[in-house]
Amino acid sequence: MEKVKRARIQDVAELAGVSNMTVSRVLNGGVKVSEVKRKAVMNAVERLNYSPDAAARRLASKKSYMIGLLYQDLDISYVSKFLLRALKSCRNVDHHLVPDGIDGDIDEFYRAVKKLIDVTQIDGVILLAPISNNPQILELLQNAQIPFVRISPDDHSNISPLIAIDEFKAGYAMTEYLISLGHTKIAHIKGHPNQAASRLREEGFEAAMQANNLKIRPEYIVQGYYTYDSGIPASHALLAGDDRPTAIFAANDEMAAAAISVANKLGIKTPQQLSVGGLDDAQLAVTMSPHLTTIRQPIMEMAELAVDLLTSNMMQTNKLLARGHRHILDFELVKRQSATYPEINISTNK
Amino acid sequence: MEKVKRARIQDVAELAGVSNMTVSRVLNGGVKVSEVKRKAVMNAVERLNYSPDAAARRLASKKSYMIGLLYQDLDISYVSKFLLRALKSCRNVDHHLVPDGIDGDIDEFYRAVKKLIDVTQIDGVILLAPISNNPQILELLQNAQIPFVRISPDDHSNISPLIAIDEFKAGYAMTEYLISLGHTKIAHIKGHPNQAASRLREEGFEAAMQANNLKIRPEYIVQGYYTYDSGIPASHALLAGDDRPTAIFAANDEMAAAAISVANKLGIKTPQQLSVGGLDDAQLAVTMSPHLTTIRQPIMEMAELAVDLLTSNMMQTNKLLARGHRHILDFELVKRQSATYPEINISTNK
DNA sequence: CTGAAAGCGCTTACAG
DNA sequence: CTGAAAGCGCTTACAG
Structure with a gap:
């Protein structure tokens, strides 16, 4: 074994020509130490590759670190x-x-x-x-x-x-993005009512719709509880009818995944016939297909x-x-395959 | 603050009527201590709710714990x-x-x-x-x-x-389960060739097939690399042709998810027309639909x-x-919705 | 089997 | 701004 002995505070002190206390003070900051000695200590620390022994420090200081x-x-x-x-x-x-x-x-x-x-x-x-x-x-x-x-x-x-993050802004951003793609019939699956974030995301959704003069239809806003399972009936309510939305903003990724799954079962293609946006950028966002457009928290x-x-x-x-x-x-809007232009617009443009 | 002072080894020693050393020895085990003193120490420890100070112990013992x-x-x-x-x-x-x-x-x-x-x-x-x-x-x-x-x-x-876990047995167990459901045309998506587990899982698959006198068709064994993306082309190769398998055992859950996704795109229903088994019981196993039949490591x-x-x-x-x-x-076979009886057998039975 | 002494490597008062 | 002394709560030898 070529085990290198760890330097102790004493070694640093000697090399720097100061007392242990001065070394301790330099390392822990807060207290004034003359610039000369501070530099000498820093140098010695560097040369000896010193790092304080955690156990000793804890024992002496009564802090647990x-x-x-x-x-x-x-x-x-x-x-x-x-x-x-x-x-x-x-x-x-x-x-x-x-x-x-x-x-x-x-x-x-x-x-x-x-x-x-x-x-x-x-x-x-x-x-x-x-x-x-x-x-x-x-x-x-x-x-x-x-x-x-x-x-x-x-x-x-x-x-x-x-x-x-600013949950309101996150809801706003995703909704605005869906609008920018050309969607006008946009639905929202809400998060669990016991969390303020759910309300804020919904308010962001509504504010973006209003800012773009789009109608907020009550039947396009349904309750979810952040779980995949809760997203299933919520999505059904949204997609089963005749006059269904062309885009859904779900308050998290799990529910967005559920929306895509329900659409699939109903023969509605994602993203061609239905765009979906989530929030979280969870693991599943890139293990599902299509990969999910979502918002990533930092x-x-x-x-x-x-x-x-x-x-x-x-x-x-x-x-x-x-x-x-x-x-x-700041959060980040992650654009992936689950959201795109609505079909109807594409034909209109041609 | 009603901060309760922590007991020290000294307190325990005094209450038990022994020295610090005896307390230390009882707690750290290995060395012989008379039964009487050991009991006295244990009692004192209990009454004082003593637990050794980690920092002191580390400093003194030169072990880091x-x-x-x-x-x-x-x-x-x-x-x-x-x-x-x-x-x-x-x-x-x-x-x-x-x-x-x-x-x-x-x-x-x-x-x-x-x-x-x-x-x-x-x-x-x-x-x-x-x-x-x-x-x-x-x-x-x-x-x-x-x-x-x-x-x-x-x-x-x-x-x-x-x-x-016994990877061979795991591959065997999943394959045997698919066979027990009535499948005979079973395919396998292999794991990354740089891991021995991949080979063992495949061998388990083959052994189970042979034990049940089922034909192992080379075109039913395709290469994957444990990622979702690698599972896409692998599944395509399996499902695009006319004479496709009725069940797939993928060497992990990611690739099993890919198989289900590909099947979906090709209009093949899971589990009605295709049973799929994975291995891992990853998070996604229960956030996809149908929920994945898989093998859980402990x-x-x-x-x-x-x-x-x-x-x-x-x-x-x-x-x-x-x-x-x-x-x-031991591992555990987790039966969920992605694997069931093959359609053909159901009609036969009626 | 048991204990008294010394020391682990730091920091906290206490002086100056 | 700086240092000498004491102590944090354990365990490691060293005795017996």
């Missing part, structure tokens, strides 16, 4: 993408991510979170929707004074920083930002990052 | 399921899981693994397929003398414990076992768990 990630297992694709990136981000800043999801009932989960606070002693928590809306959990964290960041919460109050960026907020908030006492800041990120 | 999980990001559903369970298992045994995947090129990944060994100082590693076959990585771990467990490796040599169990092997191996010096033991777990 761990942050929790709380999720609800439902949408595995969204969660796992976020998780993967959060894990990576955490490692970049010498933290550990401790993920925990709802397995059994909510009470069990509540106890698990309590344990994260009391036993694991996490420094902060990321809450993925829809947990970011759970009042019990929010209260628990607030009482324990654990910093947390909410992802896509319904409530945009300033109890914590939050990260989200999951990677959200995960990185969440970790940054929690960790830099911790290390620096400065309040640059106000506790309750709202971070609204 | 961390294990790595190496994966290749391709099949996100398989990886994320495994990851989630491994995370949970690790926490149950007071370990941390440090996942790392191939992001860029293999060289970068190689360096990342080296860093895991040198800097993070992981105690052990779990290798998910297909990384469990990577000779560079395997050699790196062997040289560094890091214990590792391979999941579904091609090579069943005894360089490490391995966990897998991912949860695999993850738990992998963690157990690595951690118990570590704590106890006993060799109960031989380094190179092969753990072959």
Whole structure:
């Protein structure tokens, strides 16, 4: 074994000609250190390829350098993408991510979170929707004074920083895109009524229709619940009749997939006779055929930002990052095969 | 704040009337402690709800209590399921899981693994397929003398414990099931030729056909590469002709989904005119229609076992768990709507 | 089988 | 702005 001995803080201090404390201060920031010594330390750190021993640091500081990630297992694709990136981000800043999801009932989960606070002693928590809306959990964290960041919460109050996309704009953008293709008879499958995002997406849909002087027909707006199964009867209601829409904007990809499946069964071809747009850019968007036109949330960026907020908030006492800041990120319209010009227009144009 | 102070080893020792060392020994096992004192310690631990401080333990022992999980990001559903369970298992045994995947090129990944060994100082590693076959990585771990467990490796040599299902049997089981439904004209879409599992699944298919005196037609065996896209032309080759099969066994779910999609386009109804069986039980198996009949690997169990092997191996010096033991777990045939009796048989029976 | 001492590598007060 | 001392909560030798 050519095991290289890891450098300790002492080694760095000696090489830089300062005390351990000065090294520690440079590395942890926040406190003033003369520019000369700071440079000397940085140099020594570089040369020795030093990185502080996590265990020692934890033991001495009584901080855990761990942050929790709380999720609800439902949408595995969204969660796992976020998780993967959060894990990576955490490692970049010498933290550990401790993920925990709802397995059994909510009470069990509540106890698990309590344990994260009391036993694991996490420094902060990321809450993925829809947990970011759970009042019990929010209260628990607030009482324990654990910093947390909410992802896509319904409530945009300033109890914590939050990260989200503009759901209204997302609904607007997809609808506008369908309109730009030439569609006028556009339907919408709504998301679960227990989430504010569902309402916002619907409002975006309606605003885009109105802005383009298109009629919003009540029978073209049907209820779904974000699951594939809920999309089946919803799509049926939309497509079974004679005067059916030429485009459907479903509030998520699962329901969009259901719409395409129902159309298929009814002998309606996608995208030739029916354009479909989703929202999420889930895994299935590219494993179905045709590939789904959808809206992609910047999951990677959200995960990185969440970790940054929690960790830099911790290390620096400065309040640059106000506790309750709202971070609204840009989404991306992903144009694939499931949406195209309506047939009728093509013939008209010829 | 009603923050409860965590008990320290000292508190346990005092309550039990022994020294810190005895407490430590009871908790870490392996060394002999008199039954009386052991019980006293266990009692005290229980009453104080004591759990050792991970940071202190790491610092003192020079073990990291961390294990790595190496994966290749391709099949996100398989990886994320495994990851989630491994995370949970690790926490149950007071370990941390440090996942790392191939992001860029293999060289970068190689360096990342080296860093895991040198800097993070992981105690052990779990290798998910297909990384469990990577000779560079395997050699790196062997040289560094890091214990590792391979999941579904091609090579069943005894360089490490391995966990897998019997791929041959899985191929056999699915084929046998299709035969039991009454199918005789059964085709197979093979998996990527660079994985031993592909060959074994195919051999299972052929063995089941032969065992039932069914003809294996070369034109009914086509090449795929485990991706949805690769399944499209493969399925076309199978279904475009006149004398098409009544059932297809695809070596994974992605390709099975492709087969159903192609059938749909060709006006062949699933499952009425074509039964399809996959393998994996991926997310998409239940978000497509019809829901896919497939074979489920016991991912949860695999993850738990992998963690157990690595951690118990570590704590106890006993060799109960031989380094190179092969753990072959049972899979499960999941019967859903995509496979049913062939049409022709139904009419015959009437 | 059991315990007293020393030390793991950091950071937190406490001085200056 | 900087440093010497003490201590975080365990485990590793070392004795007995």
